[in-house]
Amino acid sequence: MLVFPNAKLNLGLYVTERRPDGFHWLESVFLPLPWTDALEIVPAPAGQATSITLSGRPIPGDPATNLCLKAYELLRADYPSLPDAQLYLHKMVPIGAGLGGGSADAAFALKAVNDLFSLGLSLEKLESYARRLGSDCAFFIRNQPVLAVERGDVFEEIELLVAGIPCVVVYPNLHISTAEAYGRIVPGPPTHPLREALAQPLETWRDTVSNDFEQALTPAFPVLADIKRQLYTAGAAYASLSGSGSAVYGLWPPGSEPAPLQWPVEFTVWQGRL
Numbered sequence: 001m002l003v004f005p006n007a008k009l010n011l012g013l014y015v016t017e018r019r020p021d022g023f024h025w026l027e028s029v030f031l032p033l034p035w036t037d038a039l040e041i042v043p044a045p046a047g048q049a050t051s052i053t054l055s056g057r058p059i060p061g062d063p064a065t066n067l068c069l070k071a072y073e074l075l076r077a078d079y080p081s082l083p084d085a086q087l088y089l090h091k092m093v094p095i096g097a098g099l100g101g102g103s104a105d106a107a108f109a110l111k112a113v114n115d116l117f118s119l120g121l122s123l124e125k126l127e128s129y130a131r132r133l134g135s136d137c138a139f140f141i142r143n144q145p146v147l148a149v150e151r152g153d154v155f156e157e158i159e160l161l162v163a164g165i166p167c168v169v170v171y172p173n174l175h176i177s178t179a180e181a182y183g184r185i186v187p188g189p190p191t192h193p194l195r196e197a198l199a200q201p202l203e204t205w206r207d208t209v210s211n212d213f214e215q216a217l218t219p220a221f222p223v224l225a226d227i228k229r230q231l232y233t234a235g236a237a238y239a240s241l242s243g244s245g246s247a248v249y250g251l252w253p254p255g256s257e258p259a260p261l262q263w264p265v266e267f268t269v270w271q272g273r274l
């Protein structure tokens, strides 16, 4: 079975409180972004153990710790009749980018195994497995715009008029560790209530919708502010860091087009529509 795990963007992100377990409460809107990896899962030939073959962008760390394998093993612990499998991951979404790429791979692996081996798991059950693999992971089960609260893994419905609008995402080839980024945050309440701010026209978001990681990370990584400035110069109506960075994105009003932009060769840029 071949699936295409997509990335996500955070539209506003407020880290409101540190929890006793070291995690944080947050409030953010998650949007699916059609920038994808490719993941294939097939039953292994007789006598061959479960394995993963990686291609594309190099993933730091031991392949044995890949989140796709972790997802497979998590289900196998509860469904021992699952056969050995071969996983093939072609990585295209930048890592340590705030785009949730690893979490998407894990969530899509859960969904693919559920379909391939007819486990019959409900979306709620898949979400509860996903939560055990990472805070961002549960979002990718339903993979639709939501207001995320608590650890970023509890969702409320939200109506947004962003489908199809032009978007540019810029990854400055800078891996920011999520744990380290949270370590730089001083939690506090949102400056503007997110749901209300996002109900207003796109052009107003610049003044009312922000990501707490931006202020926390920009002193150490001024390139993030440079990219944001360039996106606004190219006509973006709204620009922001995604998640804990380092990807920065711009959104353009419906019917408009980003002005041509020049980026250093080591940057990776995605341009398309939401």
Ligand SMILES: C[C@](O)(CO)[C@H](O)COP(=O)(O)OP(=O)(O)OC[C@H]1O[C@@H](n2ccc(N)nc2=O)[C@H](O)[C@@H]1O
Residues within 6 Å of the ligand: 010, 022, 023, 024, 025, 026, 028, 098, 100, 103, 133, 134, 135, 136, 137, 150, 151, 152, 178, 179, 180, 182, 243, 244
């Ligand atoms: C920044 C976001 O991408 C916003 O969507 C997410 O909150 C990050 O989610 P994630 O990458 O799935 O994070 P996890 O793999 O669960 O956790 C990585 C590390 O981030 C920190 N972490 C994560 C989520 C959260 N609500 N509070 C935290 O403090 C913890 O130090 C944790 O050890």
Ligand SMILES: Nc1ncnc2c1ncn2[C@@H]1O[C@H](COP(=O)(O)OP(=O)(O)OP(=O)(O)O)[C@@H](O)[C@H]1O
Residues within 6 Å of the ligand: 059, 060, 061, 065, 066, 067, 068, 089, 094, 095, 096, 097, 098, 099, 100, 101, 102, 103, 105, 106, 136, 176, 177, 178, 243, 244, 245
């Ligand atoms: N399939 C995978 N894709 C990416 N990273 C993976 C994967 N499996 C395991 N990892 C590990 O997770 C780390 C990346 O996690 P990290 O949370 O920083 O980035 P991310 O998944 O790209 O998204 P985000 O920055 O939004 O959390 C990598 O350093 C790698 O060791």
